[in-house]
Amino acid sequence: MKELINYILQFGSLNQQQLAFIEKMTSEIELQKDEYFSEAGKIPNQVGFVLEGVIRGCYYNNKGEEITRCFINENSLVVDYINFETNTISSEYLQALTPCRLIVFSKQDWEELSHTITSWDNIKNKMVQKCLFQKSRKNPVISQDATTRYLEFMKNYPSLVNRVPLVYIASYLGVTQQSLSRIRKNIR
Template sequence: MKKLIEYILQFGILNSQQIKLIEKKVTELELRKDEYFSEAGKTPKQVAFIVEGIFRGCYYNNKGEEITRCFIQEKSIMCDYVNFEANAISSDYLQACTDCKLIVFSRQAWEELSNIIVGWDAIKSKMVQICMYQKSRKNPVISQDATTRYLEFIENYPSLVNRIPLTYIASYLGVTQQSLSRIRKNIS
């Protein structure tokens, strides 16, 4: 809980009573590797703070191929926020790449905090901006060669390389797992 409160306090000032209220409104959740926090075909119902673990945002293209759009790490808010706010059906998945520990706000709790805590909307807005930025695809430019894309991935996500399956990294980079293995072998 401490990590969540520290995260929130980066975006605004809350008194101890407001902090206690937030702590009462959330629940803790653990997801195992490969489980989904949010799924395509369903309406997102929760906002999560990642305490431990890594998630990936992914979807299936029109050829049925799984495409990894982004990775979301610890100390981040995570949600398919556009569909959460619109109460609409999602076309993306948020899947655990590792075993994960989350602190979760239900839709009702998220909205109630806006009605109770003065300034919560401003704090929430800043957190959501970062969440949306992380989820927007920041992947390498496909016109670059695959080795350059992988080197940029290592630079942008140094802590992920040895924590998540290569298949997810390959999907993110737009290469096959075999190509990624060759690239990794050539640069070692």
């Protein structure tokens, strides 16, 4: 829980009573490898904070190919926020790539924080902006060559290179697994 509290306090000040209330609004869950935190075709109903593990955001393109959009690891929020906020059906999956431990807020509890803690909306907005920025900023630039994209991935996600299956890294980079293996071999 202290990881979540430290994360929240980066975005604003809260007193002990407010922090205790936040803690009361959470629960801890575990996801097994390949289990979904949220799924396409359903309305996202929780906000998570990753304590342990790696989650990937993915979707299927119009050709039916699975595309990895982002990776979310420890000390980060995980949520399909736009669909969560608007109560709309998601078109993406948030899937555990490793066994994961998360602290979660239900939609009701997340909204209750806004009604109870006056500074929560400001803190929440900053956390969500960081979450959305991390997802968008780290997408590979397809105009770059594949080697540059992989080097960029290694810079942005140094702790994930050996934790995430190559098939998902290749999908994220927009290359085949064979191409990624060649790139990795040439870099060493």
